[in-house]
Amino acid sequence: MKVALRGLFIVVFIGVTIISLIPNPENAPAGGTMTRWLALLFLGAEQHADKVGHFLAYGALGFLGAASRVRVPRIDALGPAALALWGVVMELGQGLIAARDTEGLDALANSLGAGAGWAGGVVALFAASRFLGAEKAA
Numbered sequence: 001m002k003v004a005l006r007g008l009f010i011v012v013f014i015g016v017t018i019i020s021l022i023p024n025p026e027n028a029p030a031g032g033t034m035t036r037w038l039a040l041l042f043l044g045a046e047q048h049a050d051k052v053g054h055f056l057a058y059g060a061l062g063f064l065g066a067a068s069r070v071r072v073p074r075i076d077a078l079g080p081a082a083l084a085l086w087g088v089v090m091e092l093g094q095g096l097i098a099a100r101d102t103e104g105l106d107a108l109a110n111s112l113g114a115g116a117g118w119a120g121g122v123v124a125l126f127a128a129s130r131f132l133g134a135e136k137a138a
Contacts, residue, residue: 005068012064016057020090023099051109058087058113059120066121083114 031039031049035056039048064070065079087110095102 002068005064006070009061009064009068009070012060016061017090019057021093021097021100023097051105054087054106054109055113055116058083058110059117062114062117062119063121063124064117066118067124069125080115080118083118084111087111087114 031053035049035052036046038056039052040046043052061083062080065083070079088107091102091104091107091110094100094106
């Protein structure tokens with residue numbers, strides 16, 4: 001299970017990196033239907049859909065990183081910090097692309113998503129070890 005989760009982590013990591021750096025189509029609305037709905041529901045305005053998308057993308061990375069036990073050199077606390085730093089680097093990289101802009105709030109959403117996702121992954125691991133037994137969760 002851990003190998004499959006690590007493989008999924010790598011695929012999502014590559015996907016988020018590519019999506020972070022390719023230019024957006026002209027006149028495309030910020031975020032998708034789901035992120036616009038979540039922005040309206042939790043933040044009170046659809047124009048924050050882009051931030052919700054950033055949070056969810058890095059949240060998925062954080063969750064998969066924790067659940068697959070990705071370590072930066074085997075120190076648990078560095079995993080979410082490394083993902084948060086990668087989110088900041090990707091946001092800075094967007095400033096180098098003609099059709100994209102660097103936004104501090106996007107970098108913040110990336111970092112918060114990575115941390116929240118990692119926390120969710122740790123909780124999921126704990127729950128799995130508690131309810132399935134330690135040998136099945138590993």
